[in-house]
Amino acid sequence: MTDPTIPAPGDLVPPATGTAPDAARPVTSAWTGAAPRLAGRGLVHRFGTTTALAGVDVDLADGESLAVMGPSGSGKSTLLHVLAGIIVPSGGTVTLRGEPVQALSEKKRSLLRRTRYGFVFQFGQLLSELSALENVALPAMLTGASRSDAQAAAGQWLAALGLAGAEGRRPGELSGGQAQRVAVARALITRPEVVFADEPTGALDQQTGHDVMKVLVDSTRAVGSSLVVVTHDADVAAWCDRRIDMRDGLVVPPGSTTGEGVGPRPGEKPGRALPDDLGSARVSDVFGGAR
């Protein structure tokens, strides 16, 4: 008997439409008001005396892409971590298809992240000792696919994202843009319900960053995943179906953070390692371990 929790090989390969942007683009405007795929209500989160989220409501429809913009320190990463079940918020609720997520044990949230979510972070999330192919195959194997099925699907994903020939390279042998494409393939191979991306192009030059974002948005759309992407780049945000702007832990009217305070605050080093900076440690957050 086939175990329904183990993906069939055909479930792992990229869609036949490849990453053609319009082929599988859901018509979000036709959304009928059914429960959103992912919803946050009254989200509050404090780190000690710092209020990172001060009461945020957010909905993510099926197949919808949502850009989260705002100055450094405005709560974007915290919102993403709360929505993804990495952080349990101090207040408020997150529901995935109507099911409250924070009611789940850490073990179940870890399983949820592994099986139903995909993640792309700024850098460092690829396992340096594994090849590109093995990195992409890993999440499929963790959800129960055989090594050979997972690797065959990983090869197809790499080819679909323009990385044919790079399968055997380790992350250190890839350019920044190539590494992020591998990360996108790795996030999508399980066809997750939601992909979370935190400044996925933050370490790339603008052109490479745009190329990677296009691959991320198009391929996420093609597999029918919903996408939450934190970005500083208004061009990138414009490719998403919708955008929210944050300031001081709140969602503020669109555009009110643009041009001012975007990026590091005065006196703050650009790219400083925030306490929650997403290095390789994040892999354990996603695939297991408590926080």
Ligand SMILES: Nc1ncnc2c1ncn2[C@@H]1O[C@H](COP(=O)(O)OP(=O)(O)O)[C@@H](O)[C@H]1O
């Ligand atoms: N792990 C943490 N410990 C303490 N404070 C934190 C932590 N993570 C974030 N913060 C603080 O919470 C606020 C929001 O941070 P964050 O969500 O990372 O903002 P953004 O992603 O918009 O730059 C900031 O004041 C930040 O310094």
Ligand SMILES: [Mg+2]
């Ligand atoms: Mg951040």
